[in-house]
Amino acid sequence: MSEILLSGISKDFNNKKVLKGINLSVQEGQMISLLGPSGCGKTTTLKVIAGLIEPDGGDILMKGQSILSTPIEKRGTVIVFQDYLLFPHLTIRQNIGFGLKMAKADKNYREDKVQEMLDLMELKGQEEKYPNQLSGGQKQRVALARALAVEPKVLLLDEPFSNLDLRLRETMREFICSLQKKLNITTILVTHDKEEALMISDKIAVMLEGEIKQFGSPVDLYENPVSEEVANFFGEANYLTGTIEKGYFNSSIGKFQTHINHHSSVRAMIRPEKIEISSQMYKTGIKGTVIKKRYAGDRVHYRILLKDIELKCIAATKEIFHIGQEVSLNINGNNIVFYEG
Template identity: 50%
Template sequence: MSSVNLVNLTKYFGDKKILDNINLQVNDGEIISLLGLSGCGKSTTLKLIAGLLKPDSGDILFNGESALDIPTEKRDAVIVFQDYLLFPHMNVYENIEFGMKMRKVKKSIRQKRVLELLELVRLEEYKNSYPSELSGGQRQRVAIARALAVNPRILLLDEPFSNLDINLRGEMRDFVLSIQKKTGITTILVTHDKEEALMMSDKVAVMVGGQIKQFDTPNNLYERPNSKEVANIFGERNYIRGTLQNGLFKSELINFKSNIKEDLGSVEVMISKEDLELKPVDSDEGVEGKILKKRYAGEKTYYNIKIKDSILKATCDNNLYNENDLIKVSFSPKNEVYFR
């Protein structure tokens, strides 16, 4: 397997800078995600690692050695694209075998490897089927098996679940994770789905405008983002302007004891939607507000609440209140984050 180190990586398409001085360390055997909106440079980064594109400056290191002069076919970094790109005229067995055949691997070794991979991806009974006869999830498994057949050091996944329906997407995420854990292959996943990145990754690199804004564990990224820009990638948050002094946050809306004892003066506190608790209007606790908007989503209900001149957002496990209801809102920030 292999570690991957991107050093001051920059890429232009014409006059447009797509990647701006990217630095990233992926350890051997890790699965990490590149997360961001379309056009932020995620897929370009993947193609640079694979050797499909060349950087304008910077370096790509595999196990500490530059890979820039290694041709694509010899880098041992294989991409699985969102469209899978299976050969329609080849059956499952032949698709998986193809890369080894091109590398002139002995037939007996190819046969053994294909059968191993068919078992790994649970497609033994489909070895003679053609891509058109398979479901989306089955085609994806074939594409992964074909990538693994050549024993790559690095597996690159470019939005691999985006063409699947929501139920199959969850199933395939679990499947790919199980394959990655079994093989121990260093894996880099490109996605715009924050839930996918958080659930699947050892670490996540949040990309905005060709830059990595934060590279951290899923837990730290969600609970301790280093900027509002990163925080908002993971969904809407509440921001309240106030002051933090002597371990107490004070504002026109709320006051609470902070976990931060440092005097920061004027700050904005970030409070997650889940940290707002809605109570009956006659409750002794909380600040009075009015529900402006309600969206019921089964396990969760989403509320927009007007408190004085501010509109805050809450996510609740219950479905007790309706639009125009007066309620009380109490704040219980578990991991409040402050921005100046």
């Protein structure tokens, strides 16, 4: 049984459809990312789960029971916003214990729980400080501690790393991942950063224009996007048109073996990093000429001209090719994703 199940969730704002029949199943203990550009409905979905926004249609089930009419404080969900929303006039200890105090928890239990959170979040020695005395990473840990102190069943994170610099973002990303696994708490995270989602998620829901376009593991989404729309969201891609006949994809640049046997006209998607480049002119390779090059440290982005077609290629810096150089390209048919032509 799913920990959280969204069934046909819809929401309009000012006659604009923001959520269009959202269906999502989240299993207990999973880290799920809602990934998409600004305005696609990610945060609205999170707020609907938390009870901050009432949907116009659909249902939300927690362990099989609808929670639509359940008050926010009794849903077992807690949301951490990207701005943390710490109380500036309260100490760190008081901030962490705020939810427990509102729930009228026993004072001794409250104090023990706050101390447990201070230890868990590595905030020992910071308890009597105020939010304006902390770094961005420390503020985020306080916000997480306050959320986890009330022992929620589901943790909701809205763009948790967006206000941090790159180095701190990576540190906090690792911290939250290890914390989530340690506590085995069901977590739904909103992000627009595809690399972030790929690195930390058990599953990703790609949201575009109020709809979930694909839901699956990071590998599935990157390697087997169900549409060109999803493929393009995850990065650069090459497209070729052609036909499939008797297990081969026939295109203007060559013939490639594939596991598909039925005859059809298709558009083929190939990721730039899936194309092997060599200066050795192999018989099985496709001859091309380097026409553009962009150095990016651990990799180089190339544009290769094959007859009248340009292909994007990304290669490691083990061997660097130069503009005007003739190269040989190798494409494995197993790395090609096909869409109906």
